[in-house]
Amino acid sequence: MKLFAFFNNLGLKIKLLLMMLALSITSISLLFVIYNVAEKRLILEVKRYTEELTSAIQISVEQLTTEDKEENEDTLKEYVGRLKKKGIHEISILNNEMEIIASSNPKRIGRVVDAKSGKVKNLEGSQDYTTQLEGQRNYNLMLPVTVGDEQLGYIHIAMKFDDFADFLRSNNYKRLIATSIVFAVGIIFAIFLSNKYVMPINKLAKATQRIAAGDLKEIGEVKGSDEIGELTRNFNEMVKGLRENRMLEEKLSKTEHLSQIGQLASGIAHEIRNPLNFINLGIDHLKSEYGLEDREKRKEFESIIVSIKAEIHRLNSMINNFLEYGRPITLKVEKVFIGDIIKEVIKLAEYKAHEQKIELKVNLAEYIPPMSIDKQQIKACLMNIILNAIQAMPDGGEISVNAVSDNSSVVIRIEDNGGGIAKEDMEKIFEPYFTTKIAGIGLGLAITKRIIEEHNGMITIESRIGQGTAVAMEIPTAQGV
Ligand SMILES: Nc1ncnc2c1ncn2[C@@H]1O[C@H](COP(=O)(O)OP(=O)(O)OP(=O)(O)O)[C@@H](O)[C@H]1O
Numbered sequence: 001m002k003l004f005a006f007f008n009n010l011g012l013k014i015k016l017l018l019m020m021l022a023l024s025i026t027s028i029s030l031l032f033v034i035y036n037v038a039e040k041r042l043i044l045e046v047k048r049y050t051e052e053l054t055s056a057i058q059i060s061v062e063q064l065t066t067e068d069k070e071e072n073e074d075t076l077k078e079y080v081g082r083l084k085k086k087g088i089h090e091i092s093i094l095n096n097e098m099e100i101i102a103s104s105n106p107k108r109i110g111r112v113v114d115a116k117s118g119k120v121k122n123l124e125g126s127q128d129y130t131t132q133l134e135g136q137r138n139y140n141l142m143l144p145v146t147v148g149d150e151q152l153g154y155i156h157i158a159m160k161f162d163d164f165a166d167f168l169r170s171n172n173y174k175r176l177i178a179t180s181i182v183f184a185v186g187i188i189f190a191i192f193l194s195n196k197y198v199m200p201i202n203k204l205a206k207a208t209q210r211i212a213a214g215d216l217k218e219i220g221e222v223k224g225s226d227e228i229g230e231l232t233r234n235f236n237e238m239v240k241g242l243r244e245n246r247m248l249e250e251k252l253s254k255t256e257h258l259s260q261i262g263q264l265a266s267g268i269a270h271e272i273r274n275p276l277n278f279i280n281l282g283i284d285h286l287k288s289e290y291g292l293e294d295r296e297k298r299k300e301f302e303s304i305i306v307s308i309k310a311e312i313h314r315l316n317s318m319i320n321n322f323l324e325y326g327r328p329i330t331l332k333v334e335k336v337f338i339g340d341i342i343k344e345v346i347k348l349a350e351y352k353a354h355e356q357k358i359e360l361k362v363n364l365a366e367y368i369p370p371m372s373i374d375k376q377q378i379k380a381c382l383m384n385i386i387l388n389a390i391q392a393m394p395d396g397g398e399i400s401v402n403a404v405s406d407n408s409s410v411v412i413r414i415e416d417n418g419g420g421i422a423k424e425d426m427e428k429i430f431e432p433y434f435t436t437k438i439a440g441i442g443l444g445l446a447i448t449k450r451i452i453e454e455h456n457g458m459i460t461i462e463s464r465i466g467q468g469t470a471v472a473m474e475i476p477t478a479q480g481v
């Protein structure tokens with residue numbers, strides 16, 4: 001395992017060199033072993049062969065010199081029988097007249113070897129020649145047997161070459177197989193190594209294409225400290241850097257965009273807020289100074305005035321949202337009862353709700369401690385959420401506002417049974433300027449979230465499409481330092 005890790009950490013050049021070295025060493029050692037084994041076998045074989053051949057020659061000499069030919073002939077046959085396996089085909093003993101007097105092949109006894117055939121040239125000294133027998137090459141050796149000055153006759157030995165050729169052939173095959181195995185292993189190893197390197201390079205190439213197309217994702221971790229590992233790590237670092245850069249750019253352009261919108265909005269908002277205040281005051285004046293005598297008509301007049309005032313209030317809160325967003329929030333904390341704020345907001349929303357046949361239900365816990373909050377801002381939050389609920393129910397429905405408290409915080413839950421929020425929109429509803437409404441700006445929830453968080457509170461929204469939405473705000477009763 002350690003060796004593997006060590007190998008993995010080596011550079012590509014070293015790895016290739018090591019592989020070539022290992023291959024060469026393996027193939028050289030294998031050939032060396034095969035050669036050595038063959039050499040030993042050959043030496044052993046030649047030794048045994050020589051020993052048996054010597055014995056056969058000895059018997060042949062005895063055959064020529066002693067009288068007891070019968071017994072010697074049998075022993076000769078036995079030796080030649082053994083030698084046959086080792087390539088000796090035939091041994092014959094010839095007298096000086098070239099007549100075969102004893103032979104391992106009894107059929108040849110009595111025949112005369114033709115000295116004029118060209119194979120045996122002169123009869124002094126040993127001779128050798130090759131003949132063709134039964135389709136095989138035969139090697140013939142003719143040895144004169146001399147005792148002192150007297151030549152007694154000849155020994156003729158016929159050998160087959162093909163046995164040795166077989167041995168050499170099988171040896172060659174072994175060498176061929178061994179080198180093929182070594183090279184096959186080498187090729188497998190080379191394929192493994194190239195795959196190991198080509199795959200991450202392919203991965204890198206694909207990742208580069210992906211990055212060029214804008215998808216800034218890193219590629220998987222690559223182990224080892226070789227060139228590929230290093231390249232991958234550097235690549236991942238680069239992608240990380242690019243991603244951070246892109247995020248910064250996005251943030252910057254978003255901030256620029258927001259600040260541009262903010263500046264434009266606050267300019268317009270100021271221009272609208274002043275006449276709006278004037279209209280509001282004018283209506284109050286109308287209500288007190290120009291009251292109608294007729295009771296019925298007066299009632300209608302007053303309800304119209306309430307609805308105008310509610311609309312003015314809505315416009316005002318929209319403008320406030322505009323002005324607030326983009327500016328840091330500063331809280332003007334005062335001690336208030338949340339129940340009172342809820343009631344005020346409900347009063348403002350009542351006319352619109354009534355118009356849309358929406359029933360408003362308020363359910364406050366028996367005891368809710370006074371809270372240290374920014375009254376105007378929390379009121380704006382409640383207004384934003386209740387307006388959203390009203391806008392979600394154009395064909396009527398029910399809105400319930402519940403408030404409960406443990407001593408440290410208050411949870412206000414506003415539920416409606418309107419159209420609900422689509423799953424894909426859920427993550428965007430708190431983003432500024434996200435809206436699905438024709439006349440919406442998309443700042444209501446963004447501002448509400450900021451205000452609640454500024455109060456160290458939390459806002460959560462659950463919604464089911466077609467069933468309704470529930471918004472819960474948890475606000476601590478006292479603000480920390
Ligand atoms: N009670 C609700 N029921 C259904 N959808 C809602 C509800 N509250 C919020 N949404 C969805 O969330 C979006 C964002 O709401 P948000 O109050 O921030 O903006 P808006 O109401 O569209 O515009 P405005 O700035 O006038 O409030 C809405 O456009 C709407 O799609």
Ligand SMILES: [Mg+2]
Pocket residue numbers: 384387388443444445
């Ligand atoms: Mg809204």
